[in-house]
Each structure stands twice: as structure tokens, then as C-alpha cells.
Amino acid sequence: MPELGIARLASTDALFHALIRTAIDGIMVIDEEARIQVYNPACERLFGYTRAEVLGRNVDMLMPEPYHSEHDGYIARYLKTNIPHIIGIGREVVGRRKNGSTFPMYLSVGEGKVNDQRIFVGIVNDISEQRARDKRIQELQGELLHVTRMTAMGEMTSALAHEINQPLTALLNYTSAARRMAKNLGEPAAQLVDILERAVDQTERAGLIIRRLRNFIEKREPDRAPEDVNKIVEDAIALGLAGFRDTGTKWILKLQPGLPQVLIDKVQIQQILVNLIRNATEAMGGRDKRQLTITTALDGNEVEIAVADTGSGLPNDVVSRLFHPFVTTKERGMGMGLSICRTIAEAHGGRLWLAANTPQGATFKLSLPIGSAMERGK
Amino acid sequence: MTKSPTIYVVDDDQDVRDSLKILLEFSQYAVQTFESAVKFLATDLQQLDGCLIVDIRMPDMDGLELQDELLKRKVELPVIVVTGHGDVPLAVRAMRAGAVDFLEKPFREEALLESVERALQHTPRKPTVKSDEGNARLAALTDREREVLDLVIEGHTNKEIGRILDISPRTVDIHRAHVMEKMQARTLADLVRMSLSHLS
Numbered sequence: 001m002p003e004l005g006i007a008r009l010a011s012t013d014a015l016f017h018a019l020i021r022t023a024i025d026g027i028m029v030i031d032e033e034a035r036i037q038v039y040n041p042a043c044e045r046l047f048g049y050t051r052a053e054v055l056g057r058n059v060d061m062l063m064p065e066p067y068h069s070e071h072d073g074y075i076a077r078y079l080k081t082n083i084p085h086i087i088g089i090g091r092e093v094v095g096r097r098k099n100g101s102t103f104p105m106y107l108s109v110g111e112g113k114v115n116d117q118r119i120f121v122g123i124v125n126d127i128s129e130q131r132a133r134d135k136r137i138q139e140l141q142g143e144l145l146h147v148t149r150m151t152a153m154g155e156m157t158s159a160l161a162h163e164i165n166q167p168l169t170a171l172l173n174y175t176s177a178a179r180r181m182a183k184n185l186g187e188p189a190a191q192l193v194d195i196l197e198r199a200v201d202q203t204e205r206a207g208l209i210i211r212r213l214r215n216f217i218e219k220r221e222p223d224r225a226p227e228d229v230n231k232i233v234e235d236a237i238a239l240g241l242a243g244f245r246d247t248g249t250k251w252i253l254k255l256q257p258g259l260p261q262v263l264i265d266k267v268q269i270q271q272i273l274v275n276l277i278r279n280a281t282e283a284m285g286g287r288d289k290r291q292l293t294i295t296t297a298l299d300g301n302e303v304e305i306a307v308a309d310t311g312s313g314l315p316n317d318v319v320s321r322l323f324h325p326f327v328t329t330k331e332r333g334m335g336m337g338l339s340i341c342r343t344i345a346e347a348h349g350g351r352l353w354l355a356a357n358t359p360q361g362a363t364f365k366l367s368l369p370i371g372s373a374m375e376r377g378k
Numbered sequence: 379m380t381k382s383p384t385i386y387v388v389d390d391d392q393d394v395r396d397s398l399k400i401l402l403e404f405s406q407y408a409v410q411t412f413e414s415a416v417k418f419l420a421t422d423l424q425q426l427d428g429c430l431i432v433d434i435r436m437p438d439m440d441g442l443e444l445q446d447e448l449l450k451r452k453v454e455l456p457v458i459v460v461t462g463h464g465d466v467p468l469a470v471r472a473m474r475a476g477a478v479d480f481l482e483k484p485f486r487e488e489a490l491l492e493s494v495e496r497a498l499q500h501t502p503r504k505p506t507v508k509s510d511e512g513n514a515r516l517a518a519l520t521d522r523e524r525e526v527l528d529l530v531i532e533g534h535t536n537k538e539i540g541r542i543l544d545i546s547p548r549t550v551d552i553h554r555a556h557v558m559e560k561m562q563a564r565t566l567a568d569l570v571r572m573s574l575s576h577l578s
């Protein structure tokens with residue numbers, strides 16, 4: 001198997017050939033004029049050109065525009081200035097296949113000398129799958145963010161409505177009592193009775209406005225379908241980890257196989273789990289032992305998901321109000337997370353609660369009913 | 379002590395408690411208020427006579443949990459649950475667990491007194507006699523309407539019901555309106571109450 005130019009000099013080395021042929025990554029060597037001298041089988045797979053089609057030709061044939069036209073310039077500039085832009089560094093670039101399609105690749109370039117001739121060695125790694133995975137996570141995150149915003153808006157309204165309904169209820173009761181009192185006074189208080197009637201009506205009107213507002217927000221009904229809880233846990237972990245790279249947390253998954261499906265809005269339940277996972281991860285920041293355990297199990301007519309961390313637990317004064325809106329232990333938190341999560345859980349006929357809280361860690365549990373509607377839904 | 383029954387009010391909001399007490403006392407009821415389910419459970423439960431008005435959403439132990447606890451301790455006290463708007467599935471659960479009624483905050487005095495009267499007349503734990511009239515109303519429903527009714531009182535939304543029955547939410551809406559009309563229910567609480575006492 002004759003090699004051209006520089007490579008011929010090395011071809012006596014059987015090891016060199018074995019290396020080139022068996023490498024998973026694409027390996028190519030070009031000379032100072034950018035002519036391809038070595039092109040291994042992995043490159044053939046990546047670019048779709050056979051070795052015979054590329055040997056001796058300018059390597060810019062493997063690049064889409066603008067690199068295709070500019071590549072000779074890059075080399076000339078390097079030869080003139082000796083200032084490397086990619087050599088010895090490596091970067092993400094785009095490759096062009098024989099059929100014209102392009103793909104993202106990681107290219108690292110090294111420089112060497114063989115018999116006083118300068119060569120450049122390129123190692124090419126196809127990163128399209130990794131890219132696709134990143135994109136999928138990004139999409140999931142986008143979806144989650146959208147739902148989070150919508151839910152947050154709904155929850156803000158709900159929380160506000162709930163908070164206002166309390167004093168409104170008291171107000172209506174007090175006013176009704178005053179109306180009674182005025183009625184007992186008889187004729188002299190007739191005008192007072194009339195005024196208090198109107199006050200009662202107006203309080204009711206305020207209640208109706210809130211009710212209408214909530215109806216409007218709740219128009220966006222959850223989108224429920226039978227789902228596999230374990231699959232959702234796995235997705236949630238991928239999502240929960242995005243943006244929290246390498247925190248040194250040890251993950252323990254105890255997912256019970258063969259769990260019945262539950263009728264849920266997948267994205268919303270993911271949102272609960274992502275919240276719990278992120279809270280847990282944050283709670284363990286700075287701790288020596290960082291271990292996150294997620295368990296799924298069947299408990300009677302419910303599927304139960306537990307998220308346990310090894311953080312320092314929650315302060316007592318927070319625990320009693322943990323699921324109230326606007327309660328947070330975080331400096332920059334809004335305190336809507338757990339409140340929203342509980343609302344979602346309850347809207348599914350399920351529950352969310354703090355199952356354990358010790359200085360060695362907290363455990364949150366989410367239960368979802370295996371409703372009778374499930375069988376009918378199938 | 380008068381022999382008249384007492385209304386026990388359990389709500390974590392002090393002004394809701396106080397105002398309910400004042401209002402109910404105007405109607406000649408004896409009223410005792412509690413700021414939490416736990417405080418209520420600490421009283422001599424066997425001596426209770428009257429009815430319980432409990433907020434469904436409370437910290438520590440909520441209305442549903444209190445209801446469960448009373449069932450466990452075999453305390454036969456009629457329960458009225460008070461809900462915020464949007465807690466219908468929870469309210470339905472409370473009704474299924476034996477609550478006499480539910481009230482949506484804020485409620486009118488008339489609605490409150492009506493519920494309390496109903497609760498006081500209610501003989502807990504005895505099977506409700508199926509009235510011929512209720513049965514007649516149920517019998518007037520088509521099969522599809524009956525299916526919709528069952529799902530409504532399970533606390534499902536129109537969209538879910540549509541999915542389960544494979545019809546559009548709009549169609550569910552129409553069936554639902556027919557059900558309300560045929561059952562002569564003014565509110566969802568009415569419907570749930572009637573259905574639970576006539577279905578078994």
C-alpha cells in the first residue's frame with residue numbers, strides 16, 4: 001500500500017500503519033501546501049470520500065464555506081507569523097462530507113517535522129451525536145422553562161387569590177354580622193342596613209372578580225397522558241444536572257421496575273422533580289458527603305417518588321411554612337418553587353411533603369395516584 | 379351548659395375564625411374556634427356535639443388529614459370543609475370521605491347557615507336513604523351523561539374527561555350542562571353532594 005510523499009518515509013513502521021488504520025477518530029496529515037498526505041479509514045467514514053479521492057488534494061475540500069476559501073490564507077498567515085490559531089489548541093469546526101452535507105466536529109491540530117518538511121497532523125472527532133444530545137436537553141429545558149413560567153404565573157395568581165380570599169372571607173362575615181346587628185336595631189338603623197347590604201354585595205363582587213381571574217388562568221388545563229414514572233425520573237435527572245456540572249455528587253437510583261403508569265402531565269411532574277433535585281444539590285453544596293438518592297416504589301394505590309439528600313436539613317422555622325408561597329431559604333429565591341410543586345402534585349390528586357428532616361439530610365416525597373381513570377383511559 | 383350543639387371552627391386564619399364565630403353566634407349557635415387541627419384533636423373528642431367547619435388548606439395537618447384522623451378515632455362529627463377556589467378535587471375527596479358539604483371562600487351568610495343546618499340534621503355514618511326523586515333524576519341521565527357525571531365527581535377537568543371518553547372537551551361541557559340541569563344542581567358542590575348520596 002504505497003503512501004505519498006512524507007508518509008512513504010514512515011510507512012516502514014508497521015505500528016504507524018496499525019495506529020492509523022484502527023483509530024476511531026479521523027487522522028489526517030497535510031503538508032505546508034495543505035495537500036492531504038495521510039487519510040485514515042475513520043476519515044473515509046466521516047467524510048464519505050475514499051482515500052484515493054483525497055490524497056494529494058487540498059484539505060479545504062473537506063470544509064464548507066467560508067473555511068473552504070479561507071483555509072489557504074490561514075496556513076499562509078501561520079507560516080508567515082508563527083502565531084497559532086488552532087495549532088496545538090484544537091477547536092470545534094464544521095466538516096463537509098462528499099455529499100455536501102456538513103457536521104460539527106472537534107479538530108485538534110499538531111505540528112511536526114519529518115525530514116525537514118513541516119507537517120500538520122489533524123485529529124477529527126465527530127461530535128454530531130453530542131450536539132444532538134445537547135440540543136435535546138436544550139429543548140427539554142426550553143419546554144420546562146415555558147411551563148415553569150406559565151405555572152409560576154398561575155401560581156402567583158392562585159397564591160394572591162388565596163391570600164386575598166382570607167381577609168375577604170373575614171370581611172364578608174364581619175359585614176354580614178354588622179348587617180344583622182343593624183337589622184336588630186329596627187327602623188332608626190334602616191339606612192345603616194342598606195349601607196351594609198351594599199358593603200356585603202361589594203365584598204362578594206371582589207370575590208367574584210378573583211374567581212373570574214382564576215378561571216381565566218386555569219383555562220390552560222394540564223395535558224395529561226399515561227406515563228412511566230421511572231422514565232420521567234431519568235429525564236428529570238438529565239435536566240436537573242444541566243447547568244450543575246460535576247458537583248461531585250454521588251447518585252443512587254433505586255427505581256422499582258414494572259411500576260404501573262400514572263395519568264400525569266409529564267412536563268409538570270418533571271418540573272417538580274427538577275426542583276427537588278436542584279434544591280437537594282444546592283443543599284449539599286460545601287458538604288463533604290454529597291449523596292443524592294432517588295427511589296421509586298409502589299405504595300398501595302400510589303406511586304411514590306422519594307428524593308433524599310445528605311445536606312444539613314431545613315431550619316425548623318422554615319419547615320412549618322415550607323410549602324407556602326414566598327418562603328425561601330435562598331438569598332435569591334422567590335420562594336415559589338415548592339409552593340408551585342405542591343399545587344401541581346395536588347392538581348394531580350397526589351401529594352408532596354417533607355418526609356424526613358435531619359441534620360444529615362432531608363427527604364421529600366411525591367405520591368401520585370394510580371387513578372381508576374387509568375384503566376378507562378387505556 | 380346548653381344542650382344546643384356547638385359549631386367547631388378550625389382555621390389557621392385568625393380573622394376568618396373570629397368573624398365566623400361572631401356571625402354564627404348571631405344565629406344563636408355556640409361556637410368554639412381552633413387555630414389548628416392539632417389543637418382541635420387535643421380536646422375531649424368524645425364529648426363533641428354539633429358540627430365541624432374546617433379549612434381544607436392548613437399547615438401541619440390539613441382539613442383532609444383531620445377528617446381522616448376523626449374517622450380513625452371513630453368521632454362521628456358532621457364535617458363542612460371550606461375551600462379556596464380551585465380546590466375542587468380536594469373538596470370532592472373530602473365529600474367522598476364523608477364531609478357533609480363544602481363551601482368556597484368567600485361565602486355568603488345564607489350559604490353558610492344552610493350548610494350548618496344541613497350538617498346538624500345529618501345523622502353521620504348512617505346509610506343515606508336513597509330518595510325516589512334523586513333516583514328518578516339519575517335515571518333520566520343518558521349513559522354518556524352518567525359517565526361524565528362519574529368523572530366530574532372524581533374531580534377530573536373537562537379536558538381529562540374528554541381524553542378518557544375520547545370526546546372533545548366542548549362536548550364534555552354540553553353533557554355537563556345537561557347533567558347539572560337534569561340533576562337540578564345549582565353548583566358543583568350541589569352536584570357532588572347529590573351524586574354521592576345517591577350513587578354508591
